Amino acid sequence: MTTKPDEFRLPIDVRPTHYDLTVQTDLETFTFNGLAKIELDVKKETSSIVFNTAELDLKDASIYSDVLKTEQVETARSFDTAAERVTLQFSTPLPAGSKARLSIGFAGKLTTSMMGYYKSSYEHEGKTKNYALTQFEPTAARRAFPCWDEPLLKATFAITMISRDDTINLSNMPVVSEKIWSPSNTSEDNDTSLVRLFSSLTTETSSSEDKWKISQFMTTPLMSTYVVAFANGDFSYLESSYTTQFALDIKAKVLPLYEKVFDIEYPLPKLDTLVAHDFDAGAMENWGLITGRTSAFLLDPARADMAAKKRVTVFESHEIAHMWFGNITTMEWWDYLYLNEGFFIVRIFPEWKVDSEFITLHLNDALNLDAKVSSHPVEVDCPDANQINQIFDSLSYAKAASVLRMLSNYVGEERFLKGVSLYLKKRLYGNSVTRDLWEGIAEATGIDVTKMMDNWITKIGFPVLTVTETKDGIRVRQDRFLETGPAEPKDNETIWSIPLSLLTVTEQGKPIVDHGIVLDTREKTIAIDTTKPFKLNAGTSGVYRVLYSDERVASIAEAAAKSDAVFSLNDRIGLVHDVMVLSKAGFSRVSSALTVVDTLRHEKEFLVWDSIAGNVATLLSAWWEQPRIVELLNKFRQSLYGPIAQRLGYDYAVDETADTTQLRTRAIEQAARAGDARVIGELKSRFAEYMKTGDDSKIPADLFRITLIVSVKHGGREEYEFVKQLYEKSTTPPSASTSAMYAMGSSENEECLRDIFDYILTNARDQDLVYFFAGLRGNNKTRRRLAKFFKDNYDTLYARFEGNFSLKYIVEEAFGGLSTEEDYEETVKFFKDKDTSKYNLALEQTLDSVRATSAWLKRSTTDILEWLEMWDKRE
Known part of the structure; x- marks a missing residue:
């Protein structure tokens, strides 16, 4: 990054303490107007006031000083468009240590940008209905009102909203007073100043017959601008639909x-x-x-x-x-976003086994992203506002959560949560940095948390532990893991403090776990009996991969496959992910990973089958252009999931376990995707009945998405058009609409495919494009076509999503499915002359994925084909 940190940070000569904010919304003209009165602490003498604004028409500004006892109007103003801020000049300097009140009017338009204060719409009884709401994170509050739009600059907010009288106003706090006013109402009351204010706001857009609702909200606690919120509309439809x-x-x-x-x-x-x-x-x-x-x-x-x-x-x-995490205690700057996003605590449904599910949903997801050269630290330097949207990724969320989970497992959950509570209490209504969290947990545990955790947060990447067996035990070595293979010395300098969580077995055959061993050097020798089962990272709580010999991996898999396995559910999930990822990076062979999967084919737990499904899908996604390997992988996949599908059937019992429900769904889904004729026939039959009668009761809710996908994939225009109507019906449940988007992208009918690409540009909601792109990426017939579509319509798509979170996801989906060196070179060439500043991280990560897949194909095609051919002969 070439930007200096202060180029996108406001000066702190003046800090806001309170906003008296009035916003008038007109859903007929799609405009809003307002007045901000902002109380200020003047820290240093200054004659200029600098704050954030973007896409607003700012009116005249004035400032009152409690020391000068005079009100000044601005003498000059200047805009820094790139930094989205304005500087107001005043003739007389404001004294240091004084207080002041800035008053400034503003106006803006309600667009469909999905940021700032924007409009949303829906269809109801054949009519389009509109409402307005806010989305300010990370830097869009400045699009709704002039403000000091940085998380450190907290203030209290007293918000007043004016709207058409038949609409509802919402904000962070409850309404404390509400009344109806119209321009023709000249009666005097206790709120004459408020009436005059609203009169000045509404003269341009209202007639004397209009009636307006005035809603005043309770004052908020100290808070950052990005969590301020307000909305206006007729929300009864949402409440009743x-x-x-x-x-x-x-x-x-x-x-x-x-x-x-x-x-x-x-x-x-x-x-x-x-x-x-x-x-x-x-x-x-x-x-x-x-x-x-x-x-x-x-x-x-x-x-x-x-x-x-x-x-x-x-x-x-x-x-x-x-x-x-974020509202009461807020990160000081976006570098520390993970302090907001890294806490995943869901305990209300123990039958969902959320800690075990975490491994696939979050830990594995984080490690896959962090294995790229283009990764970034959890605590990431973020001086440029263009970068902020991009760091809302699996590193700020999933890796942060995984690192905290690892620490919790090491120190004990009760002490960990006590430390978190201490951290929050010490920073109540304030801001925090990483050190504050570590100090809280250190106080509760007596452990030097900073020393142990610093590299996990401030350094890029994570380690792979190589286990070498000796006559007296094992030697464990740590190196940075990269998906492209062993790291170069320049990329392999970090030494992490790694809780090893070593599982061994007693003479009685019972597993025991030593949580006290920490590897904080490059290598360590540990004395254990290697004639008995053992495993590092017991419970898969560590943020690392473990590399064993092929023989040891096979031994662990065989022990894990036993009904009385010493290896837990978490261990089995982690084993599946590790062997597959290590094979992709060239540390082991794909054939070894497939042997582990084959060994576990009698597994009972859904979450193990879920991890297998994801990893087999990764293989298919890599070798998608090699028909023989795709054919054999799908045959292998059918052999795994087909019998489960037939055993569990298609009917869901009300009293069955969550595991049974999810296993049935995953088995039928995987068998169908693998081409199992019986499963496909059953799903198509149920869909045909749905098309004929409009009654979807024959399609279990958990099978709705795969039924749509299979029926469109193996159908024609009629099935496609039926599913498109599901997307367009606003009264359908949101899950049905999402399923329809994925299904539309699964079509193999040329006429339908032409339609969907046109539809994306002309009819799809902006928020939905990522689902359409994901569906098309998952379709082997449209992967390259999707990348071409993005290139051909780049200017349109960029203009449509510039500034949105969606932009980086669209880039990832458009190019992430590609897999050759030529794909890599062509993609680099296309973006060479583009301004990629708003999605450069996503682009670099996507390019790394393409390069890693290309290397994997070169390295392992012979190996995977030979294993599959041998397996096929055995079958």
């Missing part, structure tokens, strides 16, 4: 749980969730007014599958955790 009881139940369970765990009460009088039809991120933790996509919070209780229930639970739980 779907049953949101499930999300409310989650909130009611999670909120008191967090209050108990952190020993800090939730401080606001209310906590709403506003569900939006157009939303760039998944959800947003605005204090007191959580917002998010329909798919994040809504489900049809009569047709909700397990995935939807989990999704709502995770989103609601994560956003509520933010009420403490």
